[in-house]
Amino acid sequence: MNTIKALRIPLLAVMCLWLSACKEDLTEINQNPNSPENVSSNYILTYSLVNSGKLVFNLGRDGSKIAAAMQYMQAGTNEGAAEKNQYAWVQDGWGGYYDILRNVQIIYDNGVRDDNKLFQGIGLTMKSMLFGLLTDLYGDIPYSEALQASTGSFFPKYDKQADVYKGILTDLKQADQLLQNLTARDVVSATSDVMYKGDAAKWRKFANSLRLRYALRLADKKAEMAALGINLETEFKEAAASAFTSKADDATIAFLGTNSDNAQPGGPLATATPNRLTKPAKPLVDKLLQLNDPRLQRWANPVLRKWDANVKTETTKSVTNLFGETYSVVYVPSVATTADTNLYVGLPVGLPITQGIVYNKGNDVAVYPNERNPYISLTHDRYRNNNDPYVAMNFMNYPEVEFILAEAALLGGFGATDAEDHYKKAVQASMDKEGALAATGFKFDTYYAQPGVNYASAANKQERILEQKWISSWFSIQSWFDWRRTGYPALKTGPVAQFGAALPIRYMYPTPNLDPKYIANYNEAVERLGNTNFIPSGQSKDHHYAKMWLVQGTSKPW
Structure with a gap:
């Protein structure tokens, strides 16, 4: 009984305060502070x-x-x-x-x-x-x-x-x-x-x-x-x-690249699997190569395996691009006249899947995962980071x-x-x-x-x-x-x-x-x-x- 009596006073006080507030402005009851029109611009x-x-x-x-x-x-x-x-x-x-x-x-x-x-x-x-x-x-x-x-x-x-x-x-x-x-x-x-x-x-x-x-x-x-x-x-x-x-x-x-919401979509915070499914397209790569355009090296990686007529056996070389980025590339003796011997190789537009898988693979009989053909460039690593200045x-x-x-x-x-x-x-x-x-x-x-x-x-x-x-x-x-x-x-x-x-x-x-x-x-x-x-x-x-x-x-x- 004493506990119940003790609770009555603060409850009545709260009710009086609530009634007093309503008496001053009943319209406030109908205002939703979480409504978009009330959120700061x-x-x-x-x-x-x-x-x-x-x-x-x-x-x-x-x-x-x-x-x-x-x-x-x-x-x-x-x-x-x-x-x-x-x-x-x-x-x-x-x-x-x-x-x-x-x-x-x-x-x-x-x-x-x-x-x-x-x-x-x-x-x-x-x-x-x-x-x-x-x-x-x-x-x-x-x-x-x-x-x-x-x-x-x-x-x-x-x-x-x-x-x-x-x-x-x-x-x-x-x-x-x-x-x-x-x-x-x-x-x-x-x-x-x-x-x-x-x-x-x-x-x-x-x-x-x-x-x-x-x-x-x-x-x-x-x-x-x-x-x-x-x-x-x-x-x-x-x-x-x-x-x-x-x-x-x-x-x-x-x-910003600090969490999945503010990281770029290709980075590890936003996706569990780095994007190696896409390749730079041949028309753009060839145009940039033709013009000796340095932007190519901002946007694409070198191939992992490069056909080359100047080597007799497979030779691993360290390649540094114009921006000081270093890559390990295997130079492979070139035997086919159709081989693309450039350090940067684009994937031709609209190939059937069976041709895309083996494009520029030549006589290499090794089996690579479909998206890991090492004779085609990948888009630059920056597109697999959480953030990048470019x-x-x-x-x-x-x-x-x-x-x-x-x-x-x-x-x-x-x-x-x-x-x-x-x-x-x-x-x-x-x-x-x-x-x-x-x-x-x-x-x-x-x-x-x-x-x-x-x-x-x-x-x-x-x-x-x-x-x-x-x-x-x-x-x-x-x-x-x-x-x-x-x-x-x-x-x-x-x-x-x-x-x-x-x-x-x-x-x-x-x-x-x-x-x-x-x-x-x-x-x-x-x-x-x-x-x-x-x-x-x-x-x-x-x-x-x-x-x-x-x-x-x-x-x-x-």
Whole structure:
């Protein structure tokens, strides 16, 4: 009894306090402190940046479909080889993109609520980059009615691609205006902004660099965009004045490599088995060998066994590359005239598995695991580390901006001038990005003077720009979009390509929801896709060889 009486007093006190609090403000009961709209935008920004970075990195990484299509790598003989080497692409989900976009929208909305122009500008920039990526991949996408589930809009229409690009360029222009007119109250936590540490000037450069990217991407659609009120030449001129000017401006996030969440995907923290399934592709390796390009040694390992006509018996040698990295290589007497005797050997594109297993093996009768053919190079060891200074999550970099300015100057009508100067700066900046300017014995002027590099000696100057941009874009998805727009570089399919002599040009939509409204919106978008000769008879136009609006009527890329 005494114990029960003792408990009554504190219980009554708590009840009185609770009732007193309710009397002051009953609305507080309905507020959820864990609700996203009440979370600081600083926390949401970190999540949005890191997850966007992982998403973009995985799209182009060693072993991805786009990396194989752009012939940076081939998938060897592993389980996914058919999808990559034969372009047997399947439907791809986009839920991850829209999950991030919902968070980016909160960042922007909170910025409006709090009158924080920096958060507004960041929100619009990230939103534009992500929606730009979606429409680049798929074509028409849910855009104007997306991110509105809270208002009851569960089945957004698929906006026409032209309208999506218009919205992107409009938002980026608004971001530029917001980011150049800030006050002391417009701040973002430096620790939350894992890319730019709250530096508004760099965010503004990123927004304008994206404007350049999309203005050039729409080069063949100037008239259609003008009809929508977008003058691409004006957009380009305005953006060029405030875009990236050095590698210090790069929109890049490093992998920390301290746990599985922040380590690069190929490292031991993220995967139990180091990736030896993919090989550098022969077209890129041969091009880099032809140009004596030091970037090859950043991206690929030497072969473990090298055919060589100058040895009489197998001889193990220590080989040191231009960056001071040392490898043990067995030199094997060469007997076949077809043997690739280079120290770096790429795997040809699209070989049947039975041929890929034994490629360049010659008369070596030893049995090696399918993915351990020692006569083919592996991608560099850095792609099997938890982190590396030359492997990062990259949204956009300075070399891309200079390549854009070079091509725009060549094409004309964008206000850019001196294509060769921008091209040379782009190639040099790419070398600098990879640390190649410091390679032992490397001289950039000697490299640039080669007929295969020099701008003035090129018969087709656009092809020359795009070839070097392709090299510079190693494991970047932007090279796929550039190739689709221009047809350069002139990449060829291999013998096992599923749909003939053509590379894929789009991602297929995710499997549609069975709700009739969703199906209707999806069908409208599919009907706007263009048929091509590479789509088998009877198959849906929602195909990875269907032409989206961006390349319809252009005869590009094929």
